[in-house]
Amino acid sequence: MKFFIDTADINEIRDLASTGLVDGVTTNPSLIAKTGRDFISTVREICQIVPGPVSAEVTATDHATMLKEGQKLARIAKNIAVKVPLTRDGLKTCKRLSDDGTMVNVTLCFSAAQAILAAKAGASFISPFVGRLDDVATDGMLLIKDIVDIYKQYPRFKTEVLVASVRGPLHVVAAARMGAHVVTLPPNVLRQMYAHPLTDKGLASFLEDWKKTGQSILGADDSGKKQAAE
Ligand code: E4P
Numbered sequence: 001m002k003f004f005i006d007t008a009d010i011n012e013i014r015d016l017a018s019t020g021l022v023d024g025v026t027t028n029p030s031l032i033a034k035t036g037r038d039f040i041s042t043v044r045e046i047c048q049i050v051p052g053p054v055s056a057e058v059t060a061t062d063h064a065t066m067l068k069e070g071q072k073l074a075r076i077a078k079n080i081a082v083k084v085p086l087t088r089d090g091l092k093t094c095k096r097l098s099d100d101g102t103m104v105n106v107t108l109c110f111s112a113a114q115a116i117l118a119a120k121a122g123a124s125f126i127s128p129f130v131g132r133l134d135d136v137a138t139d140g141m142l143l144i145k146d147i148v149d150i151y152k153q154y155p156r157f158k159t160e161v162l163v164a165s166v167r168g169p170l171h172v173v174a175a176a177r178m179g180a181h182v183v184t185l186p187p188n189v190l191r192q193m194y195a196h197p198l199t200d201k202g203l204a205s206f207l208e209d210w211k212k213t214g215q216s217i218l219g220a221d222d223s224g225k226k227q228a229a230e
Helices: 010-017 029-035 039-049 063-074 088-099 112-120 130-135 140-152 169-178 187-194 197-213
Strands: 002-006 024-026 054-057 080-085 103-109 125-128 160-163 182-185
Touching (some): 002 010, 002 187, 010 039, 010 187, 024 182, 054 103, 063 080, 063 088, 088 103, 103 112, 112 140, 130 140, 130 169, 140 169, 160 169, 169 187
Parallel strands (some): 024 054, 103 125, 160 182
């Protein structure tokens, strides 16, 4: 399972990329607006930090302008995935960009029918928004299961299921059980995934006991003898 991070905050991206666990980044116009920074240069910087796919979203709604915007965004770096909305014009743009060899992430997917269209249009990624479905009392993860199952029936579909609008670690675990290819994680969710009170408690007691031994791993040579202090 690949982990993308769902932010345009450069400091967060640098910090989380240093864990070695980050395979890509997703941005959207709202996340860019939150940074208060220039779109193109921010995305270029992100592409230099993370070598995997970096989603940058078009903002036009008609095919001709979306295509021009998508081509411009694709020129920023080789690892750009142009993000288009799941509309008729968006999918037309997806087909054209995908045929030209550009990665496309189709966003704002809320139904299996839409996901089938995106795969037919050659999308590299389909982004179903699970959290926003949960918000309207519809189980977002059921949509992921449906799309994963449908795509499996058609090995010629190359589209990866990218679970978006993730609200917590349980979404990630459910997505992994279903075999989703990618989850895009808000930074706080990735951090929450490390946490367990029994890990903290266990570590504290190990360290307390270790202290009693008076030993230090780096203070011993390879045979275990205590090294003389410098
Ligand atoms: C990712 O590609 C989406 O833009 C993002 O996950 C949306 O998440 P939200 O519903 O928390 O805004």
